[in-house]
Amino acid sequence: MKPDAKHTVDLPPTQIDRREFLTFAAAGLTATGTGLLIPSLADAGPLSQKTGTHPMSQKAFVYTELQISAPFDQVPWQQINETIKTKPGFLNKTWLSGVGNNSAGGIYAFDSIENAQAFVTDYFPAEARNFGVAQTTRVFDATATTDASIDMNSVHYGASPTAAPAAFVYTEVQLHVLPFDHGPWRAFNPVLKQQPGLLSKTWLSGLHTGTVGGFYAFDSLENARKFALDYFPGEAKTLNAAFYTRVFDAPVTEAASRDMASPFYG
Template identity: 65%
Template structure:
């Protein structure tokens, strides 16, 4: 099923992923309306816990962020972050970057993920972002396996979820290359690096396309 929306979550907690009760949480998540799949996220350096979710509609993604997820964060006693992204206009750009959310495939499971978001309103995405010029440069970044382009719902903020072969390559991308891309757009930005190895089993149980 082709996703119509994505949700990114992150809990303000430091918890080794081995201590996360993901089996219990997964069982509840699989009952959420419209959820296609989830990739678990575990922060490098701070061990934050989060996820990247694909939904069949913006309505279901929004309901997840306003209804279910705040209850989960409240039960764990921690503050939370949620963001919703509209896939409209980003499919061609994502397919060109081997996005697993649009039929791409990986020879090996990712060792790390990078999430980025740039603080500017680039709407509509297909007209405001020169992805045809940017993608060839991104494809040259060491260790990059795939990228799913993101466009913030209501904000138009552009970004991406990147899969890398190693944490070292992911960190180098976030620290060295991506700041130059944001500078070229003359905008502030947000980056996060996540460990892909520790979340493999939990993500596979949630039908994550990164671990198919």
């Protein structure tokens, strides 16, 4: 089968360094006809002004992670940001850089489930293809988790950040809980609030799958690791379910996240 010319670019020479390759790949997103256009200077300005971002306006969250290993200062995030800002219904993004593996990803808010689905089925596969790496994507119903997230001081639902995060944790448990409100969040929230260094949590409910997860902010990388390694496996065992955890370094992505109106930075 011939590859779709619309989504392919010629790879750079093998001797090119990682930074040059990543920049080349990001440039390829605009060149391959995927509609990833850089906004004009006339459209420049704070993202919140362009999107009408409101803390309660999101209807869906998207989680992404590229199977890549690159220090974040080598990721061409400025170029990628300008492209993502043009995507229909995009509200904000918090960039993610994996601790230990230097993976690159993000947690995004969208104004509708349909726009979130379009992002993960159209744009993001093209981004991964241009970098030549596999990917992980998830779509979550943001409306279903409103009450649970507000109770956990979620900045996605209007809470003011109490401090700049030092680390993020992403979790997902292999459970089917629909509707989300019938799940155990009322029992877990008081316990979660006692975890050392936890600043906030946004609850996640998988679209179609009903998986249960969360996106957490911590005051230190040490506390985030303790949560992911010590606390969370016990929570999953209580539920008798397999689980997925990731820890991310927050300071290295702060500038990139601020540029995308991340609610973690006010």
